[in-house]
Amino acid sequence: MDVVLAILLALAGGAVGGLLGVGGGILFVPALAVFLGNTQLEAEATSLLVIVPMAIIGTWRQHRHGNVDLREGATIGLLSVPGVIVGVVVANALPQRALELGFAALCLIVAVRLLRRSPAGPPSPEERPAVRGAG
Amino acid sequence: MPGNRTIRFAAIGILAGAFSGLFGVGGGIVMVPLLIMLGFGERRATATSLCAIVIIAAFATGLHGAYGNVRVGDAVLLMIPAVAGVGIGVAAQQRIPERAVSLLFAVLLIVVAAELIIP
Numbered sequence: 001m002d003v004v005l006a007i008l009l010a011l012a013g014g015a016v017g018g019l020l021g022v023g024g025g026i027l028f029v030p031a032l033a034v035f036l037g038n039t040q041l042e043a044e045a046t047s048l049l050v051i052v053p054m055a056i057i058g059t060w061r062q063h064r065h066g067n068v069d070l071r072e073g074a075t076i077g078l079l080s081v082p083g084v085i086v087g088v089v090v091a092n093a094l095p096q097r098a099l100e101l102g103f104a105a106l107c108l109i110v111a112v113r114l115l116r117r118s119p120a121g122p123p124s125p126e127e128r129p130a131v132r133g134a135g
Numbered sequence: 136m137p138g139n140r141t142i143r144f145a146a147i148g149i150l151a152g153a154f155s156g157l158f159g160v161g162g163g164i165v166m167v168p169l170l171i172m173l174g175f176g177e178r179r180a181t182a183t184s185l186c187a188i189v190i191i192a193a194f195a196t197g198l199h200g201a202y203g204n205v206r207v208g209d210a211v212l213l214m215i216p217a218v219a220g221v222g223i224g225v226a227a228q229q230r231i232p233e234r235a236v237s238l239l240f241a242v243l244l245i246v247v248a249a250e251l252i253i254p
Contacts, residue, residue, distance in 0.1 A: 006213065007212070007213070010213040010214075010216040010220065011220040012220060014218060014220020014221040014224060015220040015221070015223045015227065016236070016240055017220075017221060017224060020237055020240060023160055023161045023163045023188075024220070025158075025159060025160035026164075026244065028159075028217065029158075030247045030251075031213060032209055032213070034247075034250060036206075036209050038206060041204050042204050042206055044159025044199075044204075045159060045195075045200070045202070045204035045205045045206075046159075046206045046207075046209050046210045047160070047210075048155065048192045048195045048196040048199060048205075049196045049205055049207065049210035049214075050210050050213045050217055051160075051161050051188065052189065052193050053217075055161060055186075055188040056189055057218065057221060058185040058221070059186045059189055062182035062185060062186075063186075067178050068183055068185070068186050069179075073182075073184075073185070073187045073189075074187070075141070075144050076144045076147055076148040076166070076183065076184075076187040077148065077186065077188070077189065077190025077191055078148070078190060079144055079145040080148030080149060080151055080155075080194075081148075082149055083148060083149035083150060083151065083154075084153070084155060084194050084195045085152075085156070087155060087156020087157035087158075087195070088156035088157075088195055088198040088199055088202070090157055091156060091158075091159075091199075092202050092204070100251045100252075102158065103158055103251060104249075104252045106164075107244040107245070107247050110164065110241075110244055111241040111242075111245050112241075114237045114241040115237070115238070
């Protein structure tokens, strides 16, 4: 049963990326932690692996629509390396409880943002990209 | 000025990377608003963010993997419905009221937060 619920959350995570521009990662982490017995740290690490193919598919779609300059995206991605190192090292150093509370805060921030919608205002249907910022 | 632009990209990338490594999310939540502030349109900002996330998430996965934190079997189990979900989301996009989905998703996130906060 728990596996079914985890799968449903992942399905929802994939679907909302297209609908709301909120990435699936925020649902993959609880799916892994609550239903698949991962620790918070394992859930966060494993969520990142699920995000990789999602982001590849999303980028491919956007590229096909001519929305993305791959060089710009890759530049930001490559320049992120020091940040990723800091984030991963800190995540491994923090107690589990701190990670849980930090992630809970992130969920609440995203919830508030969804309730208020994006500061730029909701995009018109024809402007809405197929898959928005996954993760 | 291209140098200036690279510095801004670096700042955005580093911030998103730290967010991603720390929380296990892609980092789009910080990248998209920052790219919009740089003058990107919403569509281009989200597309560029997705492209950066491929590298960010792959590198963060590798690094977390070196710590032994990645459960590959569980990841594969979720990848299949997650990718299927993208298709469903795209198909449903024009038919589902965005406001209702936003509300539902916000409630779901509040439940998740409560679950995490209450020991």
